[in-house]
Amino acid sequence: MNILFCGDENAEDGVLISTLSLLKNSGAQELHLYIMTMEAHSDERKYHPFSKQVADFLRSLLINANPNNSLQLIDCTALFVKEPPSVNMNTRFTPYAMLRLFADQLPEIPDRILYLDDDIVIRGNITAFYQQNITGIELVGVLDYWGRFFFHNVKTKHVFDYLNSGVLLLNMPKIKQTGLFAKVRQMMQTKKMFLPDQSAINKLAVAKRVVPRRYNEQYRLHKDTKIQHFTTSFRFWPYFHTQTVKPWDVERVHSVLHLHEYDDILNEYLKLRDNLKK
Secondary structure, three states: OEEEEEOEHHHHHHHHHHHHHHHHHOOOOOOEEEEEEOOEEOOOOEEOEOOHHHHHHHHHHHHHHOOOOEEEEEEOHHHHHHOOOHHHOOOOOOHHHHHHHHHHHOOOOOOEEEEEOOOEEEOOOOHHHHHOOOOOOOEEEEEOOOHHHOOOOOOOOOOOOOEEEEEEEEEHHHHHHHOHHHHHHHHHHHOOOOOHHHHHHHHHOOOEEEOOHHHOEOOOOOOOOOEEEOOOEEEOOOOOEEEOOOOOOHHHHHHOOOOOOOHHHHHHHHHHHHHHOO
């Protein structure tokens, strides 16, 4: 199973948790992780890349579980500098969220790869999702829980088609054929957008497939959930507010979400994180 992450040093905790969840639920399947990172700065912020030390540590965890597992840390600085998302550099999302758009420029990226945000926890076996037939399909994903109500890219407004981009199964040969990522990069340079890369991907994809929400649950855990995505969501009780709880904020996972489903993974994460930082 080929897995793609993108991020700076702030993604390290999330990628560690996601990796532990993948190891728990992948069975005998080999795991090949690709982490795209870079040096970057904007007018307001300076970013530091995903560290080699943490990448080496993750690689050792993977190989200890299965000698055939692998991890590649890929520096994409030159690609990003060549085609920066100019007008979207100072959004509330970091430039690292846009790194996946350069995957078509990297020969080491395999034909089939599953992109995951760093606030994802794998809860069950995702083999069927990963191995589905994607002939003629650019990408596969799940509807955005809230965005589906507000954003439509087809004429019939009652048809939901707006995907959340935190979990995307990518068909790289098809994406290269249609030029999807190249078109999205160009759009990011000239048009300022809310949720920029997600909006552009949804706008420009011509062959996407929508699958059930169990493969990217963005609101509340269900019995059939295979992948849980700890996104910012709206809550209506006891008053209307937004709520953001990330898996590495273990105390709030317990106190706010009242969620203990992943305690084995999170306890292992806390132990490994403390050892890593010594």
